[in-house]
Amino acid sequence: MKLRTVGRHFRESLKSLSRNGWMTFASASAVTVTLLLVGVFVMIMMNLNKVAEDLEKDVEIKVLVELTAEKTEISQLEQDIKSVNGVANIVYSTKDAELENLIKDFGENMGLSDQNNPLRAAFYVKAQVPQETKKVADQISRLENTHSVEYGEGKIEKLFSFLNGARNVGIVLIAALLFTAMFLISNTIRITILARKREVEIMKLVGATNWFIRFPFVLEGMWIGILGAILPITIITFLYYNLYKIIQPYLEGEFFNLLPLTPFLYQINGLILLMGVFIGIWGSFMSVRKFLRV
Structure with missing residues (x-):
């Protein structure tokens, strides 16, 4: 297609928008309402996903060391934990450090500082993939000089299941809203094209190619998508x-x-603009297709 022809199509698409003012307004309004709903929902879902990632990153495994373990055995245990497949990082906490943390959490009124330290040294381990925490914990529990492994068994699995479910529901709802938008735009633009059915048929009969006829309508859909994205x-x-x-x-x-x-904000606004352009072009493309069969 020649550059001059493309320029003509751009001008014709803009003129068509002004000639069909009410239909342009109806189409742009449908895009606006849908994109606003989609945008708000995406904004919520992206922040919920951020919260989910923060929660997942906060999951860690607490490995309690045997009281009888010597320094060399503790060092060996640390090396063994590091060699476990899926371990991201490991932090060692001495018995004294564990006692200090306990006093800090519950206060000195419990009299913990007056007793012999009954606590065990511990390693705090994080998995590379939070969903594999249980798998990593099971491997560590079999290592020598490991007294016990704590990671919130049962609760962690429910948390990951809930977060994955929430993500999937969000994706389905966003997809449903986008499909609804494309359906509305397609039907609205189809009404506009129906009013110009005779014009399309004449162009087709005098030898105009499908793309020559279709291109201005596709451009109209693009402009409608852009107009509909401004307010959201x-x-x-x-x-x-x-x-x-x-x-x-x-x-x-x-x-x-x-x-x-x-x-x-740049990401979500760019996404809204792209969605507006996409559903406008898709709606126009699908609507004009049936009128090209003369």
Whole structure:
């Protein structure tokens, strides 16, 4: 297709938008509402996914060492744990350090500092893949001089199952919203094309190729998608910016945080714009296809 022809199609698509003002408004409104719903949902899901990742990263295995283990045996145990497949990092905590942490958590009023230290030294281990925590813990539990292994057995599996389920539900809902958007846009644009059915038929009969006829409609769909994305981008940017400024100060020091304003806002706004363009082009492409069969 020649560059001059492409330029003509761009001009024709813009003129068509103004000539069919109400239909353009209806199509853009449908895109706006759907993209706003999708954008808000994606914003929530991405932050929930961030929280899920933070929770997963916080999962660790506590390996209690036998009281009778000597320093050389403890060093050997550390090497053995490091050699276990799937271990990301390991931190050693002495008996005294464990006692200090316990006193810090429960206070000195319990009289722990007046007793002989009854605690065991421990290794704190994190798995490379949090979902494989149980597998790593089972391997460590079989090592020599390991008294016991603690990692929240039962609760961890339920947590991972819930997080994976929430992610899958989110993906399905987003896909359903996008499909609904494309269906609405396709039907709305089909009405616009129906009013110009005679024009399409005449162009087809005088020898115009399918792509020559289709291209202006595809461009119209692209413009409609862009117009429909402007308001959702504005609302979501305003909404997330203010929510972040209000909520984030309360989360400082906690084990999870909201996604930072940048690059998150650039990412989600770019995604909304791409979705708008995609569903606009797809809706136009699918709608005009049936009218090309003359």
